[in-house]
Amino acid sequence: MALKGNLRNFSTTQLLNLINLAQKSGALTIYEGIPTGEMDALGEPKYSPGKDRASVFFRGGKLVHAAMGEQDGNLASVLHKSGKLNDRQATVIRERAANTGDKALALLLIQANYVTQADIVTSVRQHTLDIVYDLLTWDNGPFLFDDSKTPPEDRITVPIELENVIIEGSRRMKELERLNEELPNLDLALKFPEDPGDKFKGIQLSVEEWRVVSFVNPKNSIRQIAKANNMNDLEIRRIVYGLLQAGLVELIKPPGMDDKARQAMGARRRKEAPQIKKTVVNKLIDRIRTL
Amino acid sequence: MQTVKMVITGPFASGKTEFIRSISEIEVVSTERDIKTPAEQVKDQTTVAMDFGRITVDDDLVLYLFGTPGQRRFDFMWEILAEGMLGFVVMVDSSKPETFREAKSILETFRAYAPTPYVVAANKQDHPDAWSPEDLRIALRIEEGVKLLPCVAREKESVKNVLLELLYSILEEMES
Numbered sequence: 221m222a223l224k225g226n227l228r229n230f231s232t233t234q235l236l237n238l239i240n241l242a243q244k245s246g247a248l249t250i251y252e253g254i255p256t257g258e259m260d261a262l263g264e265p266k267y268s269p270g271k272d273r274a275s276v277f278f279r280g281g282k283l284v285h286a287a288m289g290e291q292d293g294n295l296a297s298v299l300h301k302s303g304k305l306n307d308r309q310a311t312v313i314r315e316r317a318a319n320t321g322d323k324a325l326a327l328l329l330i331q332a333n334y335v336t337q338a339d340i341v342t343s344v345r346q347h348t349l350d351i352v353y354d355l356l357t358w359d360n361g362p363f364l365f366d367d368s369k370t371p372p373e374d375r376i377t378v379p380i381e382l383e384n385v386i387i388e389g390s391r392r393m394k395e396l397e398r399l400n401e402e403l404p405n406l407d408l409a410l411k412f413p414e415d416p417g418d419k420f421k422g423i424q425l426s427v428e429e430w431r432v433v434s435f436v437n438p439k440n441s442i443r444q445i446a447k448a449n450n451m452n453d454l455e456i457r458r459i460v461y462g463l464l465q466a467g468l469v470e471l472i473k474p475p476g477m478d479d480k481a482r483q484a485m486g487a488r489r490r491k492e493a494p495q496i497k498k499t500v501v502n503k504l505i506d507r508i509r510t511l
Numbered sequence: 512m513q514t515v516k517m518v519i520t521g522p523f524a525s526g527k528t529e530f531i532r533s534i535s536e537i538e539v540v541s542t543e544r545d546i547k548t549p550a551e552q553v554k555d556q557t558t559v560a561m562d563f564g565r566i567t568v569d570d571d572l573v574l575y576l577f578g579t580p581g582q583r584r585f586d587f588m589w590e591i592l593a594e595g596m597l598g599f600v601v602m603v604d605s606s607k608p609e610t611f612r613e614a615k616s617i618l619e620t621f622r623a624y625a626p627t628p629y630v631v632a633a634n635k636q637d638h639p640d641a642w643s644p645e646d647l648r649i650a651l652r653i654e655e656g657v658k659l660l661p662c663v664a665r666e667k668e669s670v671k672n673v674l675l676e677l678l679y680s681i682l683e684e685m686e687s
Contacts, residue, residue: 222606223643229609230608260607260609264609500513501597501678503569504572504574505678505679505682508566508674511566
């Protein structure tokens with residue numbers, strides 16, 4: 221089923237979160253937007269997909285490969301960029317191995333003691349992350365997730381857990397207004413998921429993130445956690461948003477919040493559900509079934 | 512005679528009027544006017560006050576379906592419509608991700624109005640650009656316990672299914 225839209229309405233971070241949670245495989249492609257002259261449901265200009273700006277590949281919810289538009293992403297370039305090959309080596313290898321796939325080239329370079337396997341894995345991993353971090357800052361452009369696409373055969377793929385990418389992505393996300401929209405209520409509390417699985421295994425949190433995590437408790441509102449850590453609203457929102465997107469914490473109402481909300485809402489307080497008998501509901505069910 | 516009501520809510524052009532029209536036994540009483548602003552020109556008319564449909568159960572019982580106005584500037588009507596509702600349906604246009612944020616916001620607003628059961632209808636599932644219900648659940652951050660149902664609002668059977676699932680949820684809550 222289609223998974224398409226515009227980054228303006230559904231950010232890269234949100235897409236990565238969806239792909240992570242649904243453990244999807246396929247390719248997310250972000251395109252140059254060509255104005256169609258029409259408006260979308262929000263009255264914003266509509267764009268149709270133009271040239272590919274970037275493609276990111278996933279397997280089972282893990283990031284495995286990324287390519288930026290027409291940028292040369294072959295292994296020689298990747299190793300050159302990471303400093304594992306000098307200028308001369310890179311030029312020679314590009315010339316001599318122009319028709320050699322990345323996997324075959326990797327074997328040749330390891331056998332010739334140019335680089336180690338670890339060098340290759342680290343460089344490819346960093347190259348993939350650099351592309352993804354770059355596109356996390358994009359806030360416009362049509363996108364399409366195609367679950368039938370796989371990375372090019374000759375490319376080396378390195379599986380990368382998305383949780384850390386999402387956390388880093390939210391660090392880089394400078395859309396402050398969006399943060400406010402995503403997390404408008406600082407009176408909510410945080411709790412750890414019922415089934416955290418391996419989410420915390422190998423996770424890399426900053427000192428500030430660990431400080432927030434250490435206060436996670438259904439009794440502590442986000443506002444209280446911020447106060448305890450001397451953080452302003454923006455700082456706490458940024459950290460909590462990242463933790464939420466990575467699935468490391470969940471929002472929960474702290475005890476007594478409904479009472480406070482009811483008092484605060486005054487005239488707009490919650491109304492009680494109407495007192496209806498079960499027989500009435502059963503009659504409605506029977507009637508609708510016969511329609 | 513006893514009357515009960517359900518509210519059909521959701522963002523602008525999510526299919527609320529069509530949903531009610533598919534199942535109401537009367538011609539839907541719709542308070543629509545021509546669209547004026549470019550943002551609203553994806554369809555010719557929009558609901559200003561509310562849509563109103565009816566399903567008669569028997570001589571003693573009638574179900575009313577109220578559709579909320581799709582535009583935010585009429586949200587003062589929402590609380591009035593929410594008064595005494597048995598439950599509510601949040602319609603989402605599965606093919607328009609730009610409306611997902613608004614759908615979530617409307618859902619939260621109605622949850623705050625009344626502690627009644629609700630379901631989310633992933634409408635326009637027949638559209639080639641429709642997001643699947645599973646992806647919508649993640650995108651809208653709908654909890655696992657909340658029903659998120661595929662829907663095509665112009666198909667009566669699909670609408671029946673959504674209303675029945677809401678009624679089952681209401682029964683479950685009564686029995687819990």
